Amino acid sequence: MISEIILQAMVTGLMMGLIYALIAAGLSLIFGLMDIVNFAHGEHLMLSMFSSFWLWSLFGLDPIFSIPITILLMAFCGVLTHYFLIRYILKAKMLIQICATFGLSIFIRSIAQFLWTPDFRNIDKPLLEGRLEISGMFIGQPQLIASLVCLVAFILLYLFVTKTETGLALQATAQDRHAAEILGIPSDKMFAIGWAIGLGCVGVAGGMMANYFFIFTDVGINFALFAFVAVALGGFGSIIGCLYAGIIIGLVESLGGLLIDPSFKLLYVFAIYLLVVIFRPQGLFGRY
Amino acid sequence: MDKLLIAKSEPLWNTDKRIISLISGLIVLLFALPHFGLNSFYLHLMIMIFMHAVMAQSWNVIAGFSGQISLGHGAFFGIGAYATSFLYVQYGISPWISIFLGMIVSGVAAVLIGIPMLRLSGHYFAIATLLIGISFQVIFQRWEWVGAASGVWVPMTSGDSLLALQFHSSKMPYYYIFLVFFIITFFLVWLLSRSKLGYRLRAVRDDPQAALSLCINVSNYKIIAYVISAMIMAPMGSLFAQYILIIDPDRVFNIEISIIVLLITVLGGIGNVWGPIVGAAILIPISEYSRIYLGGTGGAVDLILYGLILMLICIFRPEGLISFFPKNILERKKQR
Numbered sequence: 001m002i003s004e005i006i007l008q009a010m011v012t013g014l015m016m017g018l019i020y021a022l023i024a025a026g027l028s029l030i031f032g033l034m035d036i037v038n039f040a041h042g043e044h045l046m047l048s049m050f051s052s053f054w055l056w057s058l059f060g061l062d063p064i065f066s067i068p069i070t071i072l073l074m075a076f077c078g079v080l081t082h083y084f085l086i087r088y089i090l091k092a093k094m095l096i097q098i099c100a101t102f103g104l105s106i107f108i109r110s111i112a113q114f115l116w117t118p119d120f121r122n123i124d125k126p127l128l129e130g131r132l133e134i135s136g137m138f139i140g141q142p143q144l145i146a147s148l149v150c151l152v153a154f155i156l157l158y159l160f161v162t163k164t165e166t167g168l169a170l171q172a173t174a175q176d177r178h179a180a181e182i183l184g185i186p187s188d189k190m191f192a193i194g195w196a197i198g199l200g201c202v203g204v205a206g207g208m209m210a211n212y213f214f215i216f217t218d219v220g221i222n223f224a225l226f227a228f229v230a231v232a233l234g235g236f237g238s239i240i241g242c243l244y245a246g247i248i249i250g251l252v253e254s255l256g257g258l259l260i261d262p263s264f265k266l267l268y269v270f271a272i273y274l275l276v277v278i279f280r281p282q283g284l285f286g287r288y
Numbered sequence: 289m290d291k292l293l294i295a296k297s298e299p300l301w302n303t304d305k306r307i308i309s310l311i312s313g314l315i316v317l318l319f320a321l322p323h324f325g326l327n328s329f330y331l332h333l334m335i336m337i338f339m340h341a342v343m344a345q346s347w348n349v350i351a352g353f354s355g356q357i358s359l360g361h362g363a364f365f366g367i368g369a370y371a372t373s374f375l376y377v378q379y380g381i382s383p384w385i386s387i388f389l390g391m392i393v394s395g396v397a398a399v400l401i402g403i404p405m406l407r408l409s410g411h412y413f414a415i416a417t418l419l420i421g422i423s424f425q426v427i428f429q430r431w432e433w434v435g436a437a438s439g440v441w442v443p444m445t446s447g448d449s450l451l452a453l454q455f456h457s458s459k460m461p462y463y464y465i466f467l468v469f470f471i472i473t474f475f476l477v478w479l480l481s482r483s484k485l486g487y488r489l490r491a492v493r494d495d496p497q498a499a500l501s502l503c504i505n506v507s508n509y510k511i512i513a514y515v516i517s518a519m520i521m522a523p524m525g526s527l528f529a530q531y532i533l534i535i536d537p538d539r540v541f542n543i544e545i546s547i548i549v550l551l552i553t554v555l556g557g558i559g560n561v562w563g564p565i566v567g568a569a570i571l572i573p574i575s576e577y578s579r580i581y582l583g584g585t586g587g588a589v590d591l592i593l594y595g596l597i598l599m600l601i602c603i604f605r606p607e608g609l610i611s612f613f614p615k616n617i618l619e620r621k622k623q624r
Contacts, residue, residue: 037411088603098357098414099554100602106547107595114592225422228415236411263430270419277412278404 008137009258010251015139015147017250019205022150023223024230024242025157026201032174032237033194036086036097040105042224044199046112048074048206049215053121056210062127067149067207074203078195086191112217121215128211146208153204157197158239170194174237225266226253229273235283244284248272318467322460331459335531337572338470339524343545344552344564345477346520351550352559353486354513355493356406357414360421362545364394364518366428368525369540373440376452383453387526391519398518399511406510409496425541439536442529453530462531469527473520474561480516481561489513490559544591548575551594555601557608566610571597 027041038044051073055066081104089100128142161167172180173190181187213219226249233248234241249269256268276283322331343365351357371390375381381389405416429437448455455461480486488509491499496506529535548571556567575590582589605611 031411037414085599085603092602092606094410095351095355095357095558096554096602096606098359098411099550100599102359102547102550103595103598103602105595106591107599110589110591110595114589221422225419228418232412232415264426266419266426267423270423273416273419274404277408277416281408281412 004136005258006255009254011137011139012143013251013254014247015143015250016254017247018147018150018154018243019209019246020223020226020230020249021243021246022154022157022201022205024227024234024246025154025239026198027227028231028234028237028239028242029157029161029170029201030194030198031231032239033170034086034090034174034177034191035094036089036101037228037231038198039098039101039224040081040108041202041227042220042222043105043108043112044074044077044202044220045206045223046215046217046220047077047108048199048203049210049213049219050112050116051203052207052210053123053215056123056126063123063207063210064127067204070207071200071203074199074206075196078197078199079192081199082192082195086195087188090191109217109220116217118217122213123210123215126211140212142208142211146205146211149208150205153201154243157201160197161239166193222266226269229269231283232273233276233283235285238283238285241283241285315471319464322463328459331463333573333576335459335462335466336576337568338466339528340548340552340572341564341568342470342473343521343524343549344556344567345473345561346517346524347549348553348558348561348564349477349480349520350513350517352553352563353481353489353493354510356409356510356514358417358514358517358546359414359550360417360419360424360543360546361517361521361549362541362543363421363424364398364521365525365528365545366424366537366541367394367397367518368522369529369535370428370434370440370525371522372453372526373442373529373535374434376442377440382451383526383530384451387523390522390526394518394522395515398515402511402514406507406514421541421543421546425537425543428537428541435536437537439534439539440529442533442535444533453527454533462527466527469523474565477520478561485509485512493559547594551598553608555597555608557610560608560610563608563610567608570609 023041023045027038030036030038048070051070052063052066055061055069056063061069085100085104089097092100126142128145131138131140132144133139161170169180169185170190170193172183172185173187173194177187177190180190230242230245230249233245234243249272252268252272253265257265260268321334326334343361346364347358347361350361368387368390371393372383372386375386375389376383401420405413405420408416428434434440442454444456445452445454448457448461450461453465488499488504489512491502491504492506492509499509500506525540529540552567552571553564554567555571556565557563571594574593578590578593601608
């Protein structure tokens with residue numbers, strides 16, 4: 001009996017972990033490209049969930065069908081972020097870069113709170129509902145689909161970065177932006193593409209989670225924290241590292257919650273973070 | 289203690305006479321201010337400016353001087369607040385004693401946090417402190433012994449009491465207490481910035497490798513800065529708790545505290561002793577007035593302004609508003 005509960009928790013953790021992995025991959029891509037940590041990542045996730053919510057509530061579009069629109073909106077948001085904020089702070093000190101994206105996160109969150117109030121919302125009767133029973137385990141259908149979509153998106157992202165010409169150009173810019181510019185790769189354009197893709201990933205995750213998660217203005221904070229931890233765990237800038245790190249975090253979160261005390265989930269993840277960065281500062285798959 | 293830590297590189301009497309007279313004039317003015325018939329709203333505004341200036345100065349020590357960005361500095365504010373309220377309610381210890389107990393607890397916490405974490409640098413440290421700030425809030429929300437989520441209520445004394453640090457008839461005594469703490473803190477940090485310790489911290493910030501090659505133990509100095517910073521923050525938490533007389537984890541460990549100290553310092557001028565005064569003197573009135581005129585809690589208008597100001601400062605004036613003043617006028621030395 002007890003092993004079944006543990007198995008159940010592991011499956012839940014795995015599904016959550018795949019979502020964390022995709023969110024973290026977006027963060028990691030942006031970091032690898034221009035050495036800037038997007039402290040507004042959680043708020044971008046919140047925006048994508050709200051975009052999904054409003055498309056449902058105003059136009060009656062189910063979250064499953066509004067995913068492409070959410071992705072496009074978030075990519076556009078990424079390009080805007082780059083052109084109106086990030087472009088100006090590329091050469092600034094790290095401290096100023098952190099403060100700027102931190103300022104962006106406060107700004108987005110409080111604007112959202114001002115416009116939409118801090119109420120909790122959820123999407124009534126989406127197409128994906130109910131749960132499956134597989135050999136005694138209960139798996140929520142929307143959760144399962146969300147994690148599978150995130151996994152597919154992750155694989156597509158990985159293939160894009162490693163196989164296509166644009167992806168290789170992104171990698172070249174990440175390695176040495178001046179050398180890449182000499183070879184005719186415009187770094188400004190690459191940065192904008194990086195932001196668009198990074199936030200596009202968040203769009204996928206947020207759009208899928210809107211199916212079953214409560215939607216409110218502070219929803220992003222916890223996800224962003226886990227994404228930061230996943231990025232550090234996987235190694236800053238390593239995309240494949242995010243997959244393993246995301247899964248580890250998902251498992252730690254759900255097993256720790258089951259075996260010890262669910263109200264301290266954050267502390268277990270924090271402990272993992274400290275252990276990894278102290279004993280292996282470059283992360284599990286770090287380049288440095 | 290390291291003999292070299294003692295301030296001796298720039299003696300006090302080397303300061304420009306005009307600066308000294310300017311500052312002492314300002315201090316006299318601040319002491320006289322409540323007697324010009326300020327109503328309690330303006331007294332409250334001044335108290336908030338003093339408090340936030342000191343809190344921002346605390347952040348300035350770790351971020352501005354030694355270059356480590358802490359995004360969870362509210363933790364030390366909360367420790368200070370809990371130390372006084374809890375010890376007074378539970379054991380009847382006078383807040384005057386527990387302010388210092390709070391400082392010590394805060395300093396010890398900073399050492400314990402600092403030893404593993406200050407080996408990290410840059411983004412790793414920033415993320416870790418963000419997690420620390422939230423962890424403290426989570427722990428205190430669940431900790432039954434200190435009142436869990438409902439917090440600590442300080443029982444009111446019947447009248448004004450200096451021993452219990454409670455004044456109900458007027459805000460004037462609070463004004464003077466905060467003012468004295470404000471002046472002492474700024475004087476000490478000013479001394480720090482001119483001492484060898486201050487120069488070493490800046491060496492650690494500007495180039496850790498070069499600092500290391502000059503036999504400066506980088507991680508030890510970061511921990512020293514972190515402890516000083518925590519010990520500046522804690523008394524403000526204690527005094528704030530005595531000022532409002534009810535504390536709960538959502539109020540004193542709020543992430544907004546960590547945000548506002550960062551914002552004030554960056555606005556005023558990071559790494560500059562006088563930056564936090566400028567930042568607090570500009571930002572706190574904006575925040576209080578925007579709450580009055582643009583809607584109260586829930587509207588979050590003041591937070592929208594914070595975010596916008598922070599981004600604009602980062603884009604256009606990364607050195608902060610203090611850089612509009614003539615260069616070095618505040619640090620000019622007597623010509624010999």
